Amino acid sequence: MSEKLRYQLLRLTRKTWSRCALFSLFALMAVASSALIGPYIPENVAIKLGSDSIGSLLGILASSMLTVAIFSASTMVGSFGAVSNSATPRASQLLIEDSTVQNTLAAFVGTFLYSVIALVGLHAHLYGDGGRLVLFGFTLVILVLVVVVLLRWIDYLSVLGRLGETIRRVEAATMAAMAQRLQKPFLGGQRQPPGAQGRHAVRAPATGFVQHISMDILQARAEALGTTLHLHVLPGAFVEPSVVLASCDADLAVNDQQAIADAVLIGAGRSFDHDPRFGMVVMGEIAARAMSASVNDPGTALDVIAAAVRTLIFWVDTGRQTAAQHDAAVEFDRVTAPGLREAGLLEDVWTPLVRYGAPAVEVGIALQRALASLRRLDHPGFNAEVEELSRYALEKASHSNLIDREMAMLRRESAACGSSNSISNGSHAEGTGYNHQHAAANASSQ
Numbered sequence: 001m002s003e004k005l006r007y008q009l010l011r012l013t014r015k016t017w018s019r020c021a022l023f024s025l026f027a028l029m030a031v032a033s034s035a036l037i038g039p040y041i042p043e044n045v046a047i048k049l050g051s052d053s054i055g056s057l058l059g060i061l062a063s064s065m066l067t068v069a070i071f072s073a074s075t076m077v078g079s080f081g082a083v084s085n086s087a088t089p090r091a092s093q094l095l096i097e098d099s100t101v102q103n104t105l106a107a108f109v110g111t112f113l114y115s116v117i118a119l120v121g122l123h124a125h126l127y128g129d130g131g132r133l134v135l136f137g138f139t140l141v142i143l144v145l146v147v148v149v150l151l152r153w154i155d156y157l158s159v160l161g162r163l164g165e166t167i168r169r170v171e172a173a174t175m176a177a178m179a180q181r182l183q184k185p186f187l188g189g190q191r192q193p194p195g196a197q198g199r200h201a202v203r204a205p206a207t208g209f210v211q212h213i214s215m216d217i218l219q220a221r222a223e224a225l226g227t228t229l230h231l232h233v234l235p236g237a238f239v240e241p242s243v244v245l246a247s248c249d250a251d252l253a254v255n256d257q258q259a260i261a262d263a264v265l266i267g268a269g270r271s272f273d274h275d276p277r278f279g280m281v282v283m284g285e286i287a288a289r290a291m292s293a294s295v296n297d298p299g300t301a302l303d304v305i306a307a308a309v310r311t312l313i314f315w316v317d318t319g320r321q322t323a324a325q326h327d328a329a330v331e332f333d334r335v336t337a338p339g340l341r342e343a344g345l346l347e348d349v350w351t352p353l354v355r356y357g358a359p360a361v362e363v364g365i366a367l368q369r370a371l372a373s374l375r376r377l378d379h380p381g382f383n384a385e386v387e388e389l390s391r392y393a394l395e396k397a398s399h400s401n402l403i404d405r406e407m408a409m410l411r412r413e414s415a416a417c418g419s420s421n422s423i424s425n426g427s428h429a430e431g432t433g434y435n436h437q438h439a440a441a442n443a444s445s446q
Contacts, residue, residue, distance in 0.1 A: 004214035004265065007273075014097040016105060023110030030142075031117045034135040035126050054136045055122055061139070062115035065146070069108040072153065076101055079161035087166045088285040094169045094272065100156055107149045111142055163300060167286060171307040173272040174279025178315050181276050181340060182322050188215050189231065189335035196230045196336055198247030202257050204239035208266040211235060212274060215332045217263035218246065222334035225250040229260070231337040236275035239266060276315070276340065280348035283308055287349070291356035291363065301353060301363050308349045309370045315345065316379045342381030346374070350389050358396040361406040365413050367393055372416035390417035 012018055079101075083092045095101065118135055121127060127135060159165045186192065210233050222229040227250035233239060245264050252260075270278045283304050290300035350367070357363035368390060375386045397410050 002214055003216050004212065004263065007212045007214075007265070010273075014102075016096070016102045019102045019106040020109045023106040024113045027110045027114030027142075028117065030114060030138045031121060031135070034118075034131045034138060035121065037130070037134045039128065039130055054132055054139065055119070057136075057139055058115045058119050058122070061143070061146075062112060062119060065108050065112035065115060068150070069105065069112055072105050072108055075157065075160070076105065082161040083166050086161075086163045086289075088282055088289060090270075090278075090282045090285060091166050091170055094173055095161070095166075098169075100152070101160070104149055104153045104156075107145065111146055114138075114142060163286075164303065167283070167300075167303055167307050170279055170282050170286070171311055174276060174283070174311050175314050177272055177274060177276040177279060178311070179318060180274065182315070182318050184331075185339055186330075186337040187213060187231070187234075187335075188331040189218075189337040190228075190330055190333060192230060192336035192338045198227075198230050198249045200250065200252045201244045201247040202252065202260045204241055204243045204245055204264075204266065205261045206266050207240040208238075208268055209270045210237045210239060210264055211267040211271045212265040214263040214265070215335055215337075218260065218335045219332040221256060221259050221263075222248070225252075225256065227334075229335045231335060233264065234275075234338060234340065235273070236270050236278050277344055277348050280308070280311070280345050283311075284349040284352035288352040288356045291353075291360065298357075298360050298363050301357055301360070302366050304349070305353065305363075305366050305370045309373055312345060312374055312382070313377065315342075316377050316382070342379075343385035346382060346385045346389060351392075354389060354393045354396050358393070358400040359402070361397075361402060361409065364393060364397050364410050368410060368413035368417065372413065375417045387417055390414045 076095075080092045080095055083095055118139070122132075122135075212235060213231065213233075218229050218231065225248065227248045229246050229248045231246050232244050233246075237243075239245065246260050270281075272278055287301045287304040289295060290297040290304070350371070353363070353367055357367060371386050371390050371393075374382055391414075394407075394410060394414055398407060402410075
């Protein structure tokens, strides 16, 4: 099975309707098996253990599960809206794909369908005494399942859609994407030499964001062509028809170009899968919304800073532990891929915090201390950007009407980052420009 097909199947299993369909299929199988197994049960056993209350029990299940399913669906929609309004619409993707939410709704819908079909079978006299006994057994099992799911759902509602829980989910999804990238820093291919560019290029067939790259398809095509393919985009990159996806020195027929383009899955939006920078972008968006004048919630910004520091420390520590495995991680020796630009991880989350948190001195102090913590990691991919962001934060604060004492506090904290303590009001830091919507998503910046 190709990587592309596995990825598409994974995305399919995260759809709510697919889980509802699966649970409904199990319900249909339970009803059908009652009619099939019933004739094999001895008549005296069926009469002795059979229950005349199965009809009323199924009626109660059918009516109650319909109500609970509608309530759960409305709760889900309300939670999606709450996350979009309090955090960012990009974070609602994690809630939509949450397995607990989907399994709960699927269990309620499946139980409702089971009850209705079983009632139809009862009134049509499809079951004998043995079939009614089997149906009664299945109903008891489903009742226990519904009680367990309902109790878990009630407990889960206490955190569903909460801002703190949303930040935790974004942090966990980002760490998962980071761990995956660190295991395969070049997507399983070879490290791409600087300036690698083939004579023949394959351009993007559509406009959108790269969501997945099937390296096995690229490897097979490179072997067939007897060449090395150079991949020029990473998951999360924004592409349009002028952007080169891959290049090589071999002549490319139309079918070769089509196969290479098909290996790069392009969608309308970014995904947390395979894209560590997207999680950092979402954290930055949550902090930016919290620091807007209409919300003015510095506490959430402080929570995002803490989550960002944990995530970036995870990146550095895990990267150091897996550094020796990088050469062994090469599965596709005919494909080269660029590495992730580590400074971009800092830009994605800290730049919105600096821009919108400058008027709040408590956020500025926390930000400088967080940058100092990252500077003490002494990670080559972070050091220069940490110092640059510290200078940028000081400059931004100097234009935010802070009093001299507050600026002195910020300068004192920023000294730990190795940045300058004296910034004139008219100076401008070099290289601090940031296009939040485009540059963070562009593969060339990665």
